[in-house]
Amino acid sequence: MANRIESKLIPALFEELLNERFVQIASIDHETGGPMINALSWVHAKDESVILFAVDKRSRIISNIEKNPLIALNIIANETCYSISGSAHTAGRSSGEVPIELAIVRLAIKEVRDIMFYGAKIVEEPKFDKTYDQEAAEKLDAQVMNDLKKH
Template sequence: MTKVQTVLDSSIVELLKGESIVSLITINSETKKPELSVVSWVLATDDGKQIKIAVGHKGSSINNIEADSFVTLGITGPESCYAVKGQASVSDIFSGTMKYRVITVDVEEVEDVMFYGGKLTALPKYEKTYDPQLAKKLDDEVYELLKK
């Protein structure tokens, strides 16, 4: 049986201090079925009790969370895969280079969900396919917002 924790351990907090690919699972406000989004502007608090996620202000996950605040985050790494469950809230709109909203997840459960006998040996990588200067500007702006 897998041990369930109530906060993120320090290795997951460290992973979520840079750009990470995280799956955000919400309940669709209309169909009531699970809906998956992939996000990368993610930051965990040092105490492992919250995860903040920046999204565009019109993302479908916003409506979903406003209708049902329970979410699951799928985190890949370090060395395993984790399901993080909790209650989420959505901020007002922040205007910068683009309009954002911040989803704050209060961590309730952290479970290692890697299959038996498996261990990750590398983290997923991605690249941004738009203007590198704009990407840096957006990243700097968003991470300043998430640190607040």
């Protein structure tokens, strides 16, 4: 994307967001008015203009977007770093198939920017491991991702 600005996800980025992966979300803290960054993994591109993500229903992210819906999602993919910004709102709750109560958040994309500094590329994307029971983690991840795809 070479520092271009797009109004929706490019095909390669859309593909990256069809599966669980590490992303960061920046929102405005509802109490302090300052920036807040959180890490997420339950994200899903509904289409080129909408990203859904799931967070605990008590997450501070929910209070933040209720007061100020403008957020940015940061993802490292395709050897670069992207900022995906737009307006977010709670689109529902997780179904009974998910054993924890989650809020489903819908991000309507306004802008996608390649924000990598000039003359560089990412040579290794971030990776993470779940630190609790691997079987339980895989089951929960599958339940949440399936639930996201239904919204």
